Amino acid sequence: MKAEEIIALIGKSVKQPEVQKVMAYYGLKKPRLSGYESVNVFSDKMGISIDFLPTESYETEYADSAIMLKGNSADHDEPNMELLVACITFEKNFKEGLPYQLKFNESSEQLAELGKPQQKEKNGDGYNCFFLNGQHRILTSFAQDKTLRFLRIWPISNEIKKAIKRKEIAARQSKNLKPEALPAFDHLNLQNPILLWEERRLAGEELFSDVNLQASGLALDTFIDKIKTATAERKANKIGTAIKEVVMAFNRLNEKYQHIDTLEREELCRFIDLVISTSGYELEEGEDVTEEWRRW
Incomplete structure (x- = not known):
């Protein structure tokens, strides 16, 4: 399954067939609603992690997406009880191929497709670069040898x-x-x-x-x-x-x-x-x- 297909799930309900398809494909457990808190499901073996937010929390953080979400709810009587895909992380065990021409096992300085970093910061013995691309904020985390450690993607927040x-x-x-x-x-x-x-x-x-x-x-x-x-x-x-x-x-x-x-x-x-x-x-x-x- 291509990474781009997974990224397209951001903002969609866990009840949507395409979300359930990805979760089944990677063996991810069904997330359970926990108040207004973020819920994470992951597979170390498959190198993928997905964070979900309840609709109300998602809309508070990423309000512009609320219009899109109206059609995603499988239960219109309880729109605030949905869990929505809020963040996706790809780690080194992910074998399907990364977006933006990034690669884990090579020096991944080829960030031309992402443009100029919005922010750059140290992270342990490595560093992080943040980008804005379309509707998404992207975090690329590099080790000291400049190889990619993980890639994280989520919507652009209201504050940004x-x-x-x-x-x-x-x-x-x-x-x-x-x-x-x-x-x-x-x-x-x-x-x-x-x-x-x-x-x-x-x-x-x-x-x-x-x-x-x-x-x-x-x-x-x-x-x-x-x-x-x-x-x-x-x-x-x-x-x-x-x-x-x-x-x-x-x-x-x-x-x-x-x-x-x-x-x-x-x-x-x-x-x-x-x-x-x-x-x-x-x-x-x-x-x-x-x-x-x-x-x-």
Whole structure:
């Protein structure tokens, strides 16, 4: 059986005939559901290992695959009770031939088909190379003598997809940043939500105190300074970093002080958008740049 046929099982249910066919061919035991945890089945003799995840866990980790998975479920009444192929590992006893023209018994530096490694790291006396290829993330693990130890393939995770998207957006948005707009940042203080919060505190709103208002104001001042720096340097990736940092800062502050309710969230998000837009960074209509990290 060709390795490519096995790789094609990723994202499919253990109940699918093609998955069962591969498991029978290699003498793999049927995996049993264990909560939300990964379940591994393997054959040292055949040099193959398959990891399964329950549907809910799989979709959390690899959400884009969820559309494909709708047609894979053999039991539509309990979609979260499926086990789905999440990772496949080929080891030295695998005799069927590897994908990407890799070979176990030769010096496997011929990685041209996989392109440039996304990441490279030491692993004991050898090293690992990670690649992104189509819909998959690929790990090639080499021994000290540069021979391939094992090959592992799984879907590209949500986090990696988001990182790729952020990088693409930064490359596109950097040209929109306007250093000449820096003086405009000085006028943003008049629209700072901390002023509104202070007014409500003086009117008797118990959500606020001198301490949490001062800490919130400092977080926004730091955010504005970082956006100004990114604008001056025309580096949109730094704007993305500043957004994450200010949202995480307010996560911590709200966890401590519980001072952000619906109105405060709306005011804060509006101001963050205003600061970003002042730089020249173009926001899409209805876009919530805080959503990915926000816990308030």
